[in-house]
Amino acid sequence: MPQERIVKLEDIRSHCQKCSLFQLCMPMGLGDGDLNKLDKIIKRRRPVEKGEYLYRMGDPFRSMFAVRAGSLKTFTTDQEGQEQIIGFHLPGELLGLDAISRSVHTCSAKALETVSVCEIPYERLETLSREIPGLSHHLLSLMSDELQHEHCHMALLARAPVESRLASFLVQLSERFKDRGYSATEFNLSMSRNDIANLLGMAVETISRLFSQFQEQRLLIVERKHIRILDLAQLQAISNRCSLPESKDEEGSTYSAS
Amino acid sequence: MPQERIVKLEDIRSHCQKCSLFQLCMPMGLGDGDLNKLDKIIKRRRPVEKGEYLYRMGDPFRSMFAVRAGSLKTFTTDQEGQEQIIGFHLPGELLGLDAISRSVHTCSAKALETVSVCEIPYERLETLSREIPGLSHHLLSLMSDELQHEHCHMALLARAPVESRLASFLVQLSERFKDRGYSATEFNLSMSRNDIANLLGMAVETISRLFSQFQEQRLLIVERKHIRILDLAQLQAISNRCSLPESKDEEGSTYSAS
DNA sequence: GCTATCATTTGATCTAGATCAAATCCTGAT
């Protein structure tokens, strides 16, 4: 949708304009003026080191963040201190939107490796969205994507056998890397086996056994954190993850106009 | 937050203004003028009968819906036709927001009993949100709540033993009924045991056994669809569901300003 | 470079909860 936009080198170009991730975090048809406005409210910060928190559950919500490089995990912590991982976040992804309604972060975000982020003060983003039509639709759209993704994840946790869960996880990662211009078949896992197990609701030992099993089946080659996928199609078949519609008629009438 | 608003009976009052659920679906500080604008875009429709679909996965997304009476379930269907229930929806709740990003519904909504809904055409809502400041924040806030709720549900599916899952489900229902002005301790389940089992990722038989068990433990009395909770506190203790923070410091430094 | 510590793997066992089976109970349609 972003129509062609030719800008001379001499022009003062905003960081956002030059950012290769821009298509991922703000893929709207923004004019240069709008881009500059957006750029102006964004704060750049020193990198977050591995193991540091970007924010913690309970912190007041002031900003959203866009990942520029590196990766993070978000997770909640229950009263016993048990972690539940919500997701991993790669470059080009936004995080923090779940905190809007309570103006308090409801999960923590911790760097899995050194991470560089853009901070976007939410209040200013809201103000800006009055000037830039489409911005608030875009935010809604992002959240809607997140909801959809979580619906899939819920289905996975509720029904899928362990092989499907891990396969699904790998296929999704592969797709995300591909979207970001990296290899879809060869990448490094920045998270521990423990984190993967936690996300997928299973034991670490099971993750380990599955990696071995997949390797024996020649679906992939795994060496420590490094993954090389040999048979993506087969992994997809195993993952059998919740797919989008193919409107079929069965029992049950659909409601029609009043 | 809604400041006192005195309106003479003679005034032409919009449906929304008279709606007892208004505080639930649009709890913003709207003036009468705004309320009327909102009311004007809302379509009222004939009730959706039990078993009918309000919309199906794959249908084009045009509207959101607010439940006025009755209840629905939303669910996805995978390639094998397996249902995964996403949630149940009670009066005062909005549904359909997850479809924004793809402009296609990604789950189906089916009436569990005769349901009355308000239809809110999304396009007009977007237009309206340019006139009513706070409206789009409100939408974001609703979605953010939904995300939070799903995070809890994910934690439940990934880690909690079956008793906690059912207890948590009942406690949540109880709270929702209470919020709507119904009894928190006595209500009817509009969904089947099968649906509950599906939502909680377990077998119907297990649900049935747990209801019996809870009854033996004098936590509740169950008779068919009718539930009377005797010991809500104990159920809460069992559910041990994901709670909000109580910012404690442990290992791991928090990122601070750049 | 050398440990202590943590992450990962592999093997053996155990169990929560699924599945299978069957009786009973409801509901809605005739």
Add this chain to the structure above:
DNA sequence: ATCAGGATTTGATCTAGATCAAATGATAGC
């Protein structure tokens, strides 16, 4: 009211995946 088909319950069994245990491999701090 009657009956068929579904929903719910209860009991018996089975199993996927957890848990326990122990070896091995990687890493960070000194």
